[in-house]
Amino acid sequence: MKKRGFEVVSRYQQEDIRLPQRQTRAAAGYDLEASEDFVVPTIWRQPLAQVLGSYLHSALKRENFFEQAQKVLQPVLVPTGLKVYMPSQEVLLLVSRSSGPLKRGLVMPNAVGVIDADYYNNPHNEGEIFVQMLNFFPRDRVIHKGERICQGIFVNYLVTDQELKEARAPERQGGFGSSGLF
Incomplete structure (x- = not known):
């Protein structure tokens, strides 16, 4: 009986994807790698500079600034x-x-991803794990296939007494980024 582990999703079955490993015997985290070459654009690319410049010179209304900045500062998956x-x-x-962050300028904007x-195996994307990233260095950052991008740590969690007494929560309806309930 399988208890916990990683598998390659079907769309990458022929792509030589390595399963995560811990780098030392006492390491808590399993290093996850990028499945393909991927560019994480800098947050300082030209459109953001233009938006900031317009805001500083009052050519852009406050609400428009936030709307425009949000479009530019989207994390990539x-x-x-x-x-x-x-x-x-x-x-x-x-x-x-x-x-x-220190060597590559890459951060996870959600701080901790929860899988x-x-x-x-959810029907929306087979349960494929994506890692949200932002690049705060001044140049775009290329992540190469096989490059370690984050760590995965298995953790037990607890539920409240009330939930134990009540009926179970609904089944998952959505894929990445949502339980599908909202």
Whole structure:
């Protein structure tokens, strides 16, 4: 009986995707890699500079500034080609590698990604894990296939007494970024 682990999603079955590994015996995190070459654009690209310049020179109204800045500052979703299975009261936390911000200018804007057990094999994307990233260095950053982009840490979680007494929560309806309930 399988308890927890990683699998390659079907669209990457022929792409030589490596399953995550811990780098040392005492490491908590499994290093996840990019499944393909991917560009993470700098947040300082030309459109943002134009938006900031217009705002500073009062040519852009405050509400328009935030609307325009939000369009430019969207994180990208870096594919891993992986899915994960685990018991129902576990979660896989995706956390930054320590070298990401310091050496490469890459951050996860959601700080910690949460992969629930019921995300596995969902019908929307087979449960493929994507890593949200922003690049705050001045140049675009190319992530190469096989480059380690984050760590995955398996964690048990607890539920409240009230939930244990009540009926179960609804089943997952959505794919990435949502339980589908909102």
